[in-house]
Amino acid sequence: MLQPKSVKEVQEAVNTASTAILIRGGGTKTALSSSSGTETVIDLSNLSGIVEYRPEEFTFTALAGTPLVNIIEMLAENGQWMPFDPPMAKIGSTIGGTLATGLSGPGRYRFGGARDFILGIKWVSGNGEMLSGGARVVKNVAGFDFPKLMIGSLGRFGIISEITLKVFPKMNSFGTVEWDCGCIYDAVAFVKEMTRTPIDLFALDLEPAGIVRARLGGLSTTLNNRLARLSDYRDGASIILGDEELNLWEQLKEFLWLPHDCSLIKVPITPDLIPQLDTCLADSQLHRRYSVGGNIAWIGWSGTIEDIDTLLSELGLGGLLLIGESGTPWLGTSSVITGFADKVKKALDTEGRFLPL
Amino acid sequence: MLSTFVDELKGMFPGNQLLTSKAELIPYESDGLTAFKALPRAVVLPEHQSEVIDIVRLCHRYSVPFVPRGSGTSLSGGSLPNTDGIVIGLNRINRILELDAEQRIAVVESGVINKNVSDAAYPYGLYYAPDPSSQAVCTIGGNVAFNAGGAHCLKYGMTSNHVMGIKAVLPDGNVVELGGPSLENVGPDLVGLFVGSEGLFGIALEITLRLLPIPEAYRTVLAAYPSMELAGDAVAAIIASGLLPGAMEIMDNLTIQAVEESVNAGYPIDAGAVLIVELEGELSEVEEEFVNLQEIINKSGAYNVRSARNQLERDLIWKGRKGAFGALGKISPAYIVQDGVVPRNQLGAALAEIDSLSEKYGVRVANVFHAGDGNLHPNVLFDNREEGMLEKAEALAGEIVKMCVRRGGAITGEHGVGMEKRHFMTDMFSDQDINQMLKLTNELDPHGIANSGKMFPVDRMPGI
Structure with a gap:
């Protein structure tokens, strides 16, 4: 395993690699960061640190291996944050790993995901060149949007070395309203109703069988009235506040609900498809959560990867294996790569130095 | 060869969908950047997606350049024709295919007018957030090609942040579907890459858009300052306070004069600068933020402050801002x-x-x-x-x-590079960066026919 300490050392590592390159950040997403033994592993945990932070600009630039917790702490000191709620921070995820896997937490609901906050990147290409895309300002459309392309690309196009993100002022208080709708069908119907409320929800999650949680963030002076208003949407509301509330969302974001012997799979979905998927999963009594207004399913899978791959394909869904055995990370329909992605791969990694799509 | 190509095109479009006479072509010689002009060989106006695909395939077969065009509002010359190629006018591909209010999604064809999406979503309490000044005429396809912005990017981002899926015909005639109806995705963000590619990756046929609930309340403030500097300082103070307005816009005296002459929006004609700040969102939050905003503005040296009391007054403040470019034409x-x-x-x-x-x-x-x-x-x-x-x-x-x-910024925030700023790409990007972009273009468009000549410096474009 190579552990470069500088971009130059990353370039050297790429130039001297004799087998396909697997990139590792904090190693928290085991299915993506574990080697099968044949790859050249480049570990970026030593490529860490803040390059630039301008609180008045609401932007920062960090090296890819910088742990999320360091960034979260630095931003909090200035009343700022990454509202897309990057997950797995407490267990050691890095900013590079988060963006390369394209992961956002429940807060993605309000202001968008990792893709919506990235401004610029530097990366090392397959032939060892240091390239850049985007800019360090909050608005820019010059050149192709390589920063967005790298979101979710799992290091197949190059090694992200440096990232510029925009950040937002942090909301200063939070509260959650919880309802038990009884069954998945009613819960999904209620989630769809809530996505159109004029109340600015920060997060909207669903936990089978029928628990719906809507989170509010904002000014402390208006929070109680807003929570009361939100509670009126349906009978049986309970309000969660304070540490209990913070811990609730923390355990969702950190996947503390995931049993140790389960794989973790992310499945992009739409609310309409949730009942069908959930019926299949409920039969096996699997742990699962639906987040971002019913746009992501997080599945704790205890069966074989082949079985979930087949199930997702049958339902017309794609998935990404995050925690579990290394192998093919893309499952279901997302394993069918379009001609477009192939061409991008050919143009960006002509010699195939990184793992195949 | 070009004449054989045109003959074949005539065979495909025997009626009034194909324009070839000079008089018919002149309206297409420019877009919003009128300083640049070029007459294409022909303009074709497809009415169905399948016709667009057929035209692109024909262009690929004959290696004839094509320029996709929506309403031609580009301010960077993004839809300037090639003299040896054709223009594909997409205004007739303009159906809203699906409006799923429950899942807050609209699927539209590329020729749909930006504002029509919000109008269609309005009965459901939803809207499409990106609002370029030209939103009453510009098309979603053009917005996608140039990653259009608008006054409300500050809080909700650009076009790219609101596009979830794209069905496109690539320059080689292959049709691909990128992204989908979910807000989330796995795999590389190909939608993100396609948006803003300025037509070099082909033509978007269908676009899946994210809709947002219409904000419950707005507070729109117009503040007049004796100088631009004070208005700029006010913006810095508002940002530093932690407020996140939907929009913050500044106009200088010359623009104010032009606007007043043209649309009479009631801006103080003697002001060195006016600042428009708009808060939007949930009523109770907006009202509380409005108190904070007033405090900041009162301390910022503004000598005249006006808050819109109703939608009519809000519209009037925005009428001045959105009509600014047009008004400058008068002076x-x-x-x-x-x-x-x-x-x-x-x-x-x-x-x-x-x-x-x-x-x-x-x-x-x-x-x-x-x-x-x-x-x-x-x-x-x-x-x-x-x-x-x-x-x-x-x-x-x-x-x-x-x-x-x-100063550490960028050459274009929302209009795109197009024809006009292509020579400045080297100020922002290294040779290697540009080579990488060209390599991708070559891979997707081996004949160099899709909106060729745009984005890259002339000396870097093979065959131009």
Whole structure:
């Protein structure tokens, strides 16, 4: 395993690699960061640190291996944050790993995901060149949007070395309203109703069988009235506040609900498809959560990867294996790569130095 | 070969969908950047997606360049024709295919007008957030190609942040579907890459858009300042306070005068600058934020502050801002609008530098811009009937673009590189960066036919 300490050392590592390159950040997403033994592993945990932070600009630039917790702490000191709620921070995820896997937490609901906050990147290409895309300002459309392309690309196009993100002022208080709708069908119907409320929800999650949680963030002076208003949407509301509330969302974001012997799979979905998927999963009594207004399913899978791959394909869904055995990370329909992605791969990694799509 | 190609095109479109006479082609010789003109060989106006695909395949077969065009509002010459190619006009591909209010999604064809999406979503309490000034005429396809912005990018981002899926025909005629109806995705963000590719990756046929609930309340404030500097400082103070307004816009005196003459929006005609700030969201939050905003503005040196009391007054404030570009046409026979971005703490210094450049060249510059995100819109005003003035205006505009990059910014915030800023790409990107972009273009468009000539410096484009 190579552990470069500088971009130059990353370039050297790429130039001297004799087998396909697997990139590792904090190693928290085991299915993506574990080697099968044949790859050249480049570990970026030593490529860490803040390059630039301008609180008045609401932007920062960090090296890819910088742990999320360091960034979260630095931003909090200035009343700022990454509202897309990057997950797995407490267990050691890095900013590079988060963006390369394209992961956002429940807060993605309000202001968008990792893709919506990235401004610029530097990366090392397959032939060892240091390239850049985007800019360090909050608005820019010059050149192709390589920063967005790298979101979710799992290091197949190059090694992200440096990232510029925009950040937002942090909301200063939070509260959650919880309802038990009884069954998945009613819960999904209620989630769809809530996505159109004029109340600015920060997060909207669903936990089978029928628990719906809507989170509010904002000014402390208006929070109680807003929570009361939100509670009126349906009978049986309970309000969660304070540490209990913070811990609730923390355990969702950190996947503390995931049993140790389960794989973790992310499945992009739409609310309409949730009942069908959930019926299949409920039969096996699997742990699962639906987040971002019913746009992501997080599945704790205890069966074989082949079985979930087949199930997702049958339902017309794609998935990404995050925690579990290394192998093919893309499952279901997302394993069918379009001609477009192939061409991008050919143009960006002509010699195939990184793992195949 | 071109004549065989045109014959084949005539065979496909025997009626009035194919324009070839000079009189018919002239309306297409320019887009919003009228300083650039070129007559295409033909203009074809497909009415179905399948026709677009057939045309692209024909172009690929004959290696004939094509320029996709929506309503032709590009301010960077993004839909300027190639003299040896055709224009594919997409205005007739304009159906809203699906509006799923429950899942807050609209699937539209590329020729749908931006504002029509919000109008269609309105009965469901939803809207489409990106609002370029040209939203009453510009198309979603054009918005996608150039990653269009607007006044409300500060809080909700650009077009790219609202596009979830794209069905597109690539320059080689292959049809691909990228992304989908979910807000989330796994795998590389190919939708993100496609948006803003300026037509070089082909033509978007269908686009899946994210809709948002219409904000419950707005608070729109118009503050007049004796100087641009004070208005700029007010923006910095608002941002530093932790408020996140939907929009923050500044206009200078020259623009105010033009706007007042043109649309009579009630802006103080003697102001050195006006600042528009709009808060939006849930009623109770907006009201509380409005108190904070008033405190900041009261301390910021504004000598005249007006808050819209109803939708009519809000519309009037925005009418002035959105009509600013059109109004400048009344005080100058021609103008070039620049679109550079600077870090927000550099706004004051950048404006001062634009002032001194304007003085140095003896050319007037009117400033109207998205202050909240540092996106300048200096309008270089000139008389194109006077010899040498276009060149002079271009030279001044060029210095402004370079100044933005020097200050750590970007050459374009929302108008795109197009024809107009392609020579400045090397100011922002290294040779290797540009080579990588070209390599991708070559892979997707081996014949170099899709909106070729745009984005890259001429000397870097093979075959141009």
